[in-house]
Amino acid sequence: MIIMVMNIEIDGFGKIEAEYLVSDLNGTLAMFGKVSPKTKNLIKQLKSKLKIFILSADTFNNGKEIADDLGVEFHKLSGTKSQALEKYEFLLNLGPEKSIVMGNGRNDYMMIQKAKLAFGIMGEEGINPKTLKEADLIVNSPENALKMLLNPIALKAGLRE
Secondary structure (H helix, E strand, O other): OOOOOOOEEEEEOOEEEOOOOEEEEOOOOOOOEEEEEEHHHHHHOOOOEEEEEEEEEOOOOOOOHHHHHHOEEEEEEEOOHHHHHHHHHHHHOOOHHHHHEEOOOOOHHHHHHHHOOOEEEEEOOEEEOOOOOOOOEEEEEHHHHHHHHHHHHHHHHHHHH
């Protein structure tokens, strides 16, 4: 059974009731193909509260290994259509209203537009301007986004109107 990570009302933003975290891998959870020990620890804490999916074109060919290590689901993009569209369709199938997403690349902007809550990760690999514009919150590391999800009241400062 999935336990919702949050059920929080934020003035001007609305109610967040999340079941899923959908994240890009490279530039978002991983920097230059590696997930930091801090990020691993936070993911391991969060996976008891949310079902976590990693979507990736798998630039460094280690996505499945990373997902297995974290105990989360990995979905490698097929490459048969636009990566942005493939990520968007994945989110639509889950239910964007009960999903939180994290991304940094141009191929993340469509899912970031649609999710109930979207983090733009502006880490060492940068963030695409389209994704930056569509995100609800911009943070400088995956760790900061994950910490907020573990303590959702911290979301109020950046989301309330």
